[in-house]
Amino acid sequence: MPVRVWDAGREEEAGWAEGPSGLLKNASALSVEKDRPTREVLPASSKNVRSAEPRWYGRRQDRSMNIVIASGKGGTGKTTIAVNLAYFLARSGQVVQYLDCDVEEPNGHLFLKPRIESQVSATVMVPTIVEKKCNFCGECSTKCQYNALVSLPGIPPLVFPGLCHGCGLCIHVCPENAIAEDKRKIGRLEKGVGLENISCVHGVLNVGEAMAVPLIRKVKDCGLDNCVHIIDAPPGTACPLVATIGDADLAIMVTEPTPFGLHDLSIAVSVAEKLSIPLGLVINRDTNHFPPLERYIEKHSLDVFTRIPEDRRIAEHYSKGDIIISALPEYTSRIHDLVSSMERVSGTTIIGGAV
Amino acid sequence: MNNIKEIVVVSGKGGTGKTSVVGALASLLTNRVAADCDVDAANLHMILNPVVIEEKAFIGGKKATIDLSRCTGCGTCREVCRFQAISEGYVVDHRQCEGCGACYFLCPAGVVDFSSSYAGSCYICRDKYSAPLVYAELLPGEENSGKLVAMVRNEARSLAEKSGTPLVIVDGPPGIGCPVISSMTGVHVAVVVTEPTISGVHDLERIIDLAQFFKCKTAVVVNKGDVNPDYCKRIEEYSTTKGCTFLGVIPYEPRITEAQIRATTILDVAPDSPTSEIIRVIHKKLLTILEEL
Ligand code: SF4
Ligand code: SF4
Ligand code: SF4
Ligand code: SF4
Numbered sequence: 001m002p003v004r005v006w007d008a009g010r011e012e013e014a015g016w017a018e019g020p021s022g023l024l025k026n027a028s029a030l031s032v033e034k035d036r037p038t039r040e041v042l043p044a045s046s047k048n049v050r051s052a053e054p055r056w057y058g059r060r061q062d063r064s065m066n067i068v069i070a071s072g073k074g075g076t077g078k079t080t081i082a083v084n085l086a087y088f089l090a091r092s093g094q095v096v097q098y099l100d101c102d103v104e105e106p107n108g109h110l111f112l113k114p115r116i117e118s119q120v121s122a123t124v125m126v127p128t129i130v131e132k133k134c135n136f137c138g139e140c141s142t143k144c145q146y147n148a149l150v151s152l153p154g155i156p157p158l159v160f161p162g163l164c165h166g167c168g169l170c171i172h173v174c175p176e177n178a179i180a181e182d183k184r185k186i187g188r189l190e191k192g193v194g195l196e197n198i199s200c201v202h203g204v205l206n207v208g209e210a211m212a213v214p215l216i217r218k219v220k221d222c223g224l225d226n227c228v229h230i231i232d233a234p235p236g237t238a239c240p241l242v243a244t245i246g247d248a249d250l251a252i253m254v255t256e257p258t259p260f261g262l263h264d265l266s267i268a269v270s271v272a273e274k275l276s277i278p279l280g281l282v283i284n285r286d287t288n289h290f291p292p293l294e295r296y297i298e299k300h301s302l303d304v305f306t307r308i309p310e311d312r313r314i315a316e317h318y319s320k321g322d323i324i325i326s327a328l329p330e331y332t333s334r335i336h337d338l339v340s341s342m343e344r345v346s347g348t349t350i351i352g353g354a355v
Numbered sequence: 356m357n358n359i360k361e362i363v364v365v366s367g368k369g370g371t372g373k374t375s376v377v378g379a380l381a382s383l384l385t386n387r388v389a390a391d392c393d394v395d396a397a398n399l400h401m402i403l404n405p406v407v408i409e410e411k412a413f414i415g416g417k418k419a420t421i422d423l424s425r426c427t428g429c430g431t432c433r434e435v436c437r438f439q440a441i442s443e444g445y446v447v448d449h450r451q452c453e454g455c456g457a458c459y460f461l462c463p464a465g466v467v468d469f470s471s472s473y474a475g476s477c478y479i480c481r482d483k484y485s486a487p488l489v490y491a492e493l494l495p496g497e498e499n500s501g502k503l504v505a506m507v508r509n510e511a512r513s514l515a516e517k518s519g520t521p522l523v524i525v526d527g528p529p530g531i532g533c534p535v536i537s538s539m540t541g542v543h544v545a546v547v548v549t550e551p552t553i554s555g556v557h558d559l560e561r562i563i564d565l566a567q568f569f570k571c572k573t574a575v576v577v578n579k580g581d582v583n584p585d586y587c588k589r590i591e592e593y594s595t596t597k598g599c600t601f602l603g604v605i606p607y608e609p610r611i612t613e614a615q616i617r618a619t620t621i622l623d624v625a626p627d628s629p630t631s632e633i634i635r636v637i638h639k640k641l642l643t644i645l646e647e648l
Contacts, residue, residue: 073396074529075370079554104530105368105561107554145417145456167455168437207564210501210533235369235529238395238499242450259615260374264396271496275450290616312582315607319552319583 065350066229067342068248068277072268073261074235077284077308078254080318081338083111085252086230087323088335090196092351095227098194100202101244102234103187103215110321114192114200122203122218123183124211125166129156133178140170140179162210187215189222195323199224213243220244228350237267245272250346251279252305252338257290266296278345280305282338305341306334359515360645361508361523361542363392365566366549367558369529372578373548375611376634377526378402379620382484383638387522389482390511391490392504392538394475395497399526404618405480405488411510413491413503415474416454419447425466432458432467450496474498477506479514487514501537504528508538522645531565543648545571546602546641550579551586559590563597573599574644576637580604600644602637605630 069082083098086108090096100108127140127149134156141149141157148164149157161184171179187205194200203219205212212234223229231248234240245251251272255265265281272279280303283293287310297304308314308331317327325332343350364380366373377399381389391399419440421432426445433441436458440451447458459469475493482488489511491503511523525542528534539545545566549555559575566573575594580587587604594601608630614621622631 071369073369073398074366075368104532104535105554105558107368107557110553110557143456143460145454165453165455166437167453167457168435169455169457169460172435172457172461205532207531207561208536208568210536212530212532236395236499236534237495238493238497238534240499240532242496246450258612259401259618260398263398263401267396267495274496315552315579315582319550319555319586321553 063226064223064229065250065346065348066223066231066248068231068233068245068251069254070233070241070245070251070268070272071235071254072237072264073255076254076256076261077282078235079107079111079232080314080324081252081254081282081284081308082230082232083108084323084325084331084335085338086112086198087196088325088332088339089228089230089351090198094351096196096230097199097201097224097227098230098232099219099223100200100232101216101219101240102232103203103205103212103219104234106202106204106232108232109190109192109194109200109202111323112194112198112200113321114194114198116190116192118191120189120191121185122187122189122215123185124164124214125168125181126161126164126184127159127170127179128182129159130178130180131156133176135176135178137175139173139175143173144170162208165211166214186211189218191222199227212240216240216243237264237271241268241271242275245277246275248277250342251277252282252342253279254282254284255293256285257283257287257293259292262290262293262296269300269302279303280341280345283307285310303341303345306338308334358521359512359523360521360544360648361512361525362544362546362641362645363525363527363538363542363571364546364548365527365535365539365562366529366547367531367562368549368554371548371550371555372605372611374398374402374526375614375621376548376576376578376605377524379622379631379634380638380641381482381486381524382620382622383635384522384524385484385486386520387486387524388511388515388518388520389486389488389524389526390507391488391526392507392534393526393528394491394493394503394507394534395499395528397490397492400478400480400482400488400490401615401618402620403482403484403488405478405482407478407480409479411477411479411506412473413475413477413493413506414471416498416502417456417469417471418449418452418454419456419458420468420470421445421447421458422466422468425464427464429463432462435461454498475503477503477510479510487511487518487520489514499534501533504534504537531561535565539566539569539571542569542571544574544641544644545569546574546576547599548576548578549590551577551583551590553586556586556590556593559593563594563599567597572644572648573597574602574641575599576602577604579607581606600640602640603633605633
């Protein structure tokens with residue numbers, strides 16, 4: 001339940017409807033103009049194309065696109081790719097929103113540097129026992145699937161909020177109507193506008209809190225209409241990834257040419273394939289030739305969207321929180337390649353096409 | 356049981372080189388059981404190169420399935436499901452289903468099946484140093500509620516008990532959510548491997564808070580320290596003010612990848628490199644911490 005709503009009027013005010021203002025005047029310094037991809041939809045040709053029909057309008061009412069940046073293994077450069085992609089698209093005139101679903105360790109805002117305009121508590125429901133009404137029957141605790149209620153003889157059940165998933169089952173099964181509900185804070189949502197007018201949302205999970213998935217869902221609920229959502233996925237390949245990637249139009253898997261990178265990539269790819277999400281790879285720190293990765297790519301006919309070489313300067317700028325294509329403009333063309341490939345695979349235009 | 360000490364190596368942010376450090380430490384700590392709790396992206400076995408002795412099935416959480424041939428279409432289940440997992444046609448989307456059981460218990464016709472299935476495996480192994488290793492693999496996209504992490508830790512502890520091994524070293528998952536909590540509860544020492552970047556510093560604060568929440572003794576290692584010496588200093592100062600032991604700074608090591616490719620540790624690939632030196636120092640300091648417990 002966001003306190004503040006982004007309404008169309010405000011977007012207009014901020015200049016979003018016309019694309020980014022202000023800094024765009026300096027865009028030539030970034031050579032975005034000359035790198036700008038062509039507008040026509042590239043023909044869906046090779047076997048690599050996983051989804052020829054535009055899926056972009058299918059799943060939602062509005063014309064927005066969900067691009068998830070995932071990795072399986074942590075630290076492969078997922079956030080670097082995500083923030084640079086967001087920055088590139090915004091500089092090219094697209095309306096971009098950055099949704100950081102890595103709620104355990106959100107980092108995108110350290111690069112896009114939004115001024116935080118609103119902070120909202122994220123809550124889940126948790127039962128409270130109305131002690132006067134409870135007859136200690138134990139129905140609730142035997143049915144709760146998460147051991148969040150424990151019955152002891154002669155007293156009302158104890159509630160363990162940290163284990164509760166807020167499903168509401170206990171309320172339904174209590175014969176005495178002795179269970180009410182309260183809100184419990186699991187973290188917060190922060191929203192603001194960052195570099196290049198990119199609207200940024202990130203969730204921050206409370207330390208010691210186990211429930212990442214409800215917070216991920218809340219971050220995604222903040223998605224604005226009619227824009228490109230760049231979604232930074234949590235690391236790993238389990239339920240938080242599924243919650244993030246489930247309704248993606250396109251997944252970008254960032255990997256590195258190492259045995260660990262390949263092992264975790266293959267699990268993340270199988271998650272995306274199970275959910276039939278079109279996907280492509282970004283190979284980061286692509287210096288050493290690692291034949292097993294190339295063989296894997298060939299065997300699974302995966303698309304490599306772009307490759308970023310190992311460059312110590314990237315690591316140094318990253319460490320300081322810089323946007324790479326701004327600090328090292330020679331890398332702009334790599335992100336441009338990424339966008340062109342995304343357009344080819346999704347069978348649609350991304351720059352200038354959506355709004 | 357009381358004398359077994361557990362060390363967990365965590366990082367908050369992924370990709371700080373945590374597993375390479377665990378692998379190297381595990382090769383030095385001879386009398387130990389190693390456990391890889393990063394169950395949705397397990398990598399430690401790729402360094403320790405084990406022989407699997409036993410595979411145990413991990414049964415995941417329950418999911419609901421509606422028997423459409425007997426469903427009356429009353430709509431109760433859709434009303435009570437808070438996770439929007441049931442479609443208008445009463446088909447349960449297992450990706451959305453949290454396994455809460457509300458539809459199962461409340462369906463008046465009793466046509467909801469609610470059962471669990473195989474969700475991964477836990478492997479008990481002997482690694483190339485002839486020491487025990489336990490690791491697990493979750494099926495892609497399964498729920499990582501921390502139960503499999505707990506299973507890995509329990510198996511590791513019972514191996515240690517049986518063999519009289521005094522130490523379990525755990526490679527923890529990234530983040531601070533349920534799998535991490537599960538891998539940290541009740542351990543004695545948490546070693547945080549971080550990197551000197553703006554994200555690394557940001558995440559370090561949260562993981563140290565978590566470790567202190569669980570009252571484990573906390574120690575910090577900075578990996579790839581020379582990428583940003585300035586942040587490196589700040590991390591050292593921050594950890595000391597937080598009451599953590601600062602174990603050392605490992606320089607950026609390009610041969611780590613080579614070690615991975617050769618399925619071994621940096622100590623084998625470049626025994627005389629500064630990285631290997633420092634890892635041996637860290638190993639000594641860790642032993643001192645353990646003695647003082
Ligand atoms: S709301 Fe659900 S998870 Fe929470 S205590 Fe009740 S039955 Fe258990
Ligand atoms: S089901 Fe209701 S009455 Fe029975 S123990 Fe739970 S709260 Fe008390
Ligand atoms: S078990 Fe719970 S989450 Fe799953 S479908 Fe039934 S009510 Fe929904
Ligand atoms: S509650 Fe049972 S009978 Fe009613 S719609 Fe759901 S599955 Fe069908």
